[in-house]
Amino acid sequence: MNGEENKIYNVLIADDHQMFVDGLKALLRKEKNIQIAGEVSNGADALQAIIKKQPDLLITDISMPGLSGVELTREVKSRYPEVKILVLSMYNDREIVSEILMSEAEGYILKNTGRQELSNAISRILGNSTYYSNEVLNIMMTRIKRQKKAEKNTSLLTARETEIIKLIMEEYSSEEIAEKLFISKRTVDTHRKNIIQKTNTRTLVGLLKFAIENNLAEINQ
Amino acid sequence: MNGEENKIYNVLIADDHQMFVDGLKALLRKEKNIQIAGEVSNGADALQAIIKKQPDLLITDISMPGLSGVELTREVKSRYPEVKILVLSMYNDREIVSEILMSEAEGYILKNTGRQELSNAISRILGNSTYYSNEVLNIMMTRIKRQKKAEKNTSLLTARETEIIKLIMEEYSSEEIAEKLFISKRTVDTHRKNIIQKTNTRTLVGLLKFAIENNLAEINQ
DNA sequence: GACCGAATACCTAAAAATCTGTATATTCTA
DNA sequence: TAGAATATACAGATTTTTAGGTATTCGGTC
Numbered sequence: 401m402n403g404e405e406n407k408i409y410n411v412l413i414a415d416d417h418q419m420f421v422d423g424l425k426a427l428l429r430k431e432k433n434i435q436i437a438g439e440v441s442n443g444a445d446a447l448q449a450i451i452k453k454q455p456d457l458l459i460t461d462i463s464m465p466g467l468s469g470v471e472l473t474r475e476v477k478s479r480y481p482e483v484k485i486l487v488l489s490m491y492n493d494r495e496i497v498s499e500i501l502m503s504e505a506e507g508y509i510l511k512n513t514g515r516q517e518l519s520n521a522i523s524r525i526l527g528n529s530t531y532y533s534n535e536v537l538n539i540m541m542t543r544i545k546r547q548k549k550a551e552k553n554t555s556l557l558t559a560r561e562t563e564i565i566k567l568i569m570e571e572y573s574s575e576e577i578a579e580k581l582f583i584s585k586r587t588v589d590t591h592r593k594n595i596i597q598k599t600n601t602r603t604l605v606g607l608l609k610f611a612i613e614n615n616l617a618e619i620n621q
Numbered sequence: 622m623n624g625e626e627n628k629i630y631n632v633l634i635a636d637d638h639q640m641f642v643d644g645l646k647a648l649l650r651k652e653k654n655i656q657i658a659g660e661v662s663n664g665a666d667a668l669q670a671i672i673k674k675q676p677d678l679l680i681t682d683i684s685m686p687g688l689s690g691v692e693l694t695r696e697v698k699s700r701y702p703e704v705k706i707l708v709l710s711m712y713n714d715r716e717i718v719s720e721i722l723m724s725e726a727e728g729y730i731l732k733n734t735g736r737q738e739l740s741n742a743i744s745r746i747l748g749n750s751t752y753y754s755n756e757v758l759n760i761m762m763t764r765i766k767r768q769k770k771a772e773k774n775t776s777l778l779t780a781r782e783t784e785i786i787k788l789i790m791e792e793y794s795s796e797e798i799a800e801k802l803f804i805s806k807r808t809v810d811t812h813r814k815n816i817i818q819k820t821n822t823r824t825l826v827g828l829l830k831f832a833i834e835n836n837l838a839e840i841n842q
Numbered sequence: 843g844a845c846c847g848a849a850t851a852c853c854t855a856a857a858a859a860t861c862t863g864t865a866t867a868t869t870c871t872a
Numbered sequence: 873t874a875g876a877a878t879a880t881a882c883a884g885a886t887t888t889t890t891a892g893g894t895a896t897t898c899g900g901t902c
Contacts, residue, residue, distance in 0.1 A: 417733050423644030463733065490711050490733055511732060512638050512684065512711050558878060571824045573858070586881050593860075604859085605792045608829050612840045619833045619840070779848060794888075807851050814890075825889085 409526050410437035412455040414446040414472065415488070416464050420511065424459065424488070427515050431522070443467025443475075450480055457526060462489040462496060470496070473503040484525050488513075497539045507531040550614040556598045562616065564591045569608065569617035630747050631658035633676040635667040635693065636709070637685045641732060645680065645709070648736050652743070664688025664696075671701055678747060683710040683717060691717070694724040705746050709734075718760045728752040771835045777819045783837065785812045790829065790838035 411434055415421050421439055428434050437453040440446045442465045450458065458476060462469035473485050486507040487500050500508050506525045509518065510533055521531035532540070554562060567577045574592065578585040601607045611617040632655055636642050642660055649655050658674045661667045663686045671679065679697060683690035694706050707728040708721050721729050727746045730739065731754055742752035753761075775783060788798045795813065799806040822828045832838040 416735075418736055419641070419644035419648055419732070419734075419739070421644070422647040423640035423642070426643040427640055461733075490731070510711070511640070513640075514637075515639055518640070560879065569826060571826045573824075575858085583879085584881055586883090587879075589859080590881075591879085593862090596860085603792045603794075604825055605790060605829060608826060609840055612833075619830055781849065796888085804849085805851055807853090808849075810889080811851075812849085814892090817890085 407433060408435050409433055409457060410435050410453060410455040411457045411459060411522075412437050412446065412449055412453060413439040413459050414441070414443065414464065414469070415439070415459075415461040416441035417461070420461070420488075427518060430515075431519060434522070441465070443469070443472040446472055447475060447479075450476060450483060454480075455483060457484045457486060457522065459486045459488050459522075462487060462491060462500070470499045470503055473500065473505050477504045486521060486525055486531070488518075492535050492539065494539055494543060497536055498543075501540070508536050509533040510535055553599070553610070553614045554616065557595065561591055561595050561598070564588065565595060565607070565611055565616050568592075568604075569611050628654060629656050630654055630678060631656050631674060631676040632678045632680060632743075633658050633667065633670055633674060634660040635662070635664065635679060635681040635685065635690070636660070637662040637682065641682070641709075648739060651736075652740060655743070662686070664690070664693040667693055668696060668700075671697060671704060675701075676704060678705045678707060678743065680707045680709050680743075683708060683712060683721070691720045691724055694721065694726050698725045707742060707746055707752070709739075713756050713760060715760055715764055718757055719764075722761070729757050730754040731756055774820075774831070774835045775837065778816065782812055782816050782819070785809065786816060786828070786832050786837050789813075789825075790832050 411428060413421055413424060413436065415424070425436060425439070428436055437455045438449045440449050444466055446458065446460065446467075449455075458472075460469045460472055464472075467475070469487060469489065473487065476483055476485060485505040486509065487505050488509055488511055489496070489500075490511045491497075492510055497508065507521050507530055509521050509531065513521070513533060517533065521533075524531040557565070563581070564577060567580065572580065574588040575585050578588045581588075596602065596607065599607060599610045601610050608617070612619055632649060634642055634645060634657065636645070646657060646660070649657055658676045659670045661670050665687055667679065667681065667688075670676075679693075681690045681693055685693075688696070690708060690710065694708065697704055697706060706726040707730065708726050709730055709732055710717070710721075711732045712718075713731055718729065728742050728751055730742050730752065734742070734754060738754065742754075745752040778786070784802070785798060788801065793801065795809040796806050799809045802809075817823065817828060820828060820831045822831050829838070833840055
């Protein structure tokens with residue numbers, strides 16, 4: 401590892417699934433420079449262990465009894481920012497990936513990661529870098545791309561037009577929109593005309609699809 | 622276990638993630654009546670090992686190089702139906718759960734399962750029953766409920782009405798629908814009137830939302 | 843054979859949206 | 873300060889949908 405090749409790094413494991421912990425420990429024992437400082441199965445115990453052992457690195461699952469890994473990460477970063485955190489989780493859904501990224505963990509990999517990648521992640525993180533697995537990076541990229549596309553599409557629209565669209569999607573007629581916004585119905589009609597042109601749609605159905613695809617309306621599904 | 626308390630069951634493990642395999646083996650070694658017959662890291666090797674060792678139970682991951690767990694399950698069930706199969710996977714998304722259920726595996730649990738539940742699952746399966754974890758069952762129930770609701774909603778509609786809705790969602794006007802279906806525009810108008818009444822919507826926007834929510838139309842998202 | 847639902851088609855009328863255009867005021871930016 | 877964009881509003885006309893109704897035919901079921 402960078403810079404301090406004889407340093408022994410203490411690693412705390414937080415995970416309530418013994419199968420993972422056993423497998424993880426077996427892997428970590430093969431690493432030079434790594435010492436397992438402890439293992440806990442919930443967030444509260446993790447905090448206690450951090451106070452006591454002051455590990456260099458916390459490897460934590462997300463779903464644990466009581467304090468989740470997300471909450472634990474936030475707490476640790478606010479109280480012991482020098483402790484590095486690698487999230488090792490089963491979940492790859494977008495909500496959770498986002499929350500973890502917001503929580504300033506230094507890494508996030510999935511539990512199907514091989515040993516080599518895990519080892520690499522730990523090295524990177526202990527060497528003051530970050531490590532996110534490809535799946536996680538892909539989720540991030542997809543999300544960013546999608547957001548950019550929606551922003552590009554909706555940036556063609558003025559604030560008023562966006563507002564009109566949202567009210568259309570809430571099933572207001574043009575007259576009702578006029579009343580609600582204290583403007584003339586003729587104004588609403590002009591806005592509608594402009595919206596249809598700008599969004600390259602040609603019917604109300606097309607506009608509805610545009611709105612949903614660009615997060616201007618929600619559908620329960 | 623039921624009936625044959627002194628019988629030793631041979632278990633084959635198929636998983637390409639060493640961390641899991643180590644953890645799983647550690648757990649299985651604590652079980653009476655269980656002997657680890659082997660471990661492989663891909664589907665093809667699993668088939669070879671089944672021929673050679675004839676295990677009672679195969680515990681398999683889903684995502685493996687080459688033959689996936691789904692394909693492996695199908696193959697094993699078609700050639701060696703007496704071999705029981707427990708899928709132990711990270712993925713809980715609906716598509717994969719469905720495929721596994723169709724493939725006649727005797728069980729499906731997630732890799733975050735605790736030891737007790739894993740032990741219970743194995744016992745149940747070796748005792749000629751099935752075992753699916755709660756998360757998997759919840760996915761099944763949610764899917765069934767959702768499908769039933771959509772069926773209930775759309776069962777109010779006749780085939781022609783459903784067809785009209787789909788064409789509306791493809792942005793055909795009533796006149797265009799009439800031309801396409803070789804019927805009068807008046808007929809289309811009557812269908813639309815009836816559709817609005819039956820779906821308890823009051824606007825075209827409302828109808829479109831109904832259609833999307835009940836899988837009569839798709840939105841890219 | 844009777845009955846019912848689906849599909850079809852039509853009627854008159856009203857409401858709403860859309861189309862193509864012109865115009866003015868306000869706000870923002872260079 | 874000028875210019876551009878946005879927001880507003882209006883005009884007349886056309887198109888489309890919606891509303892509330894009646895009617896006939898066909899196929900399926902009892």
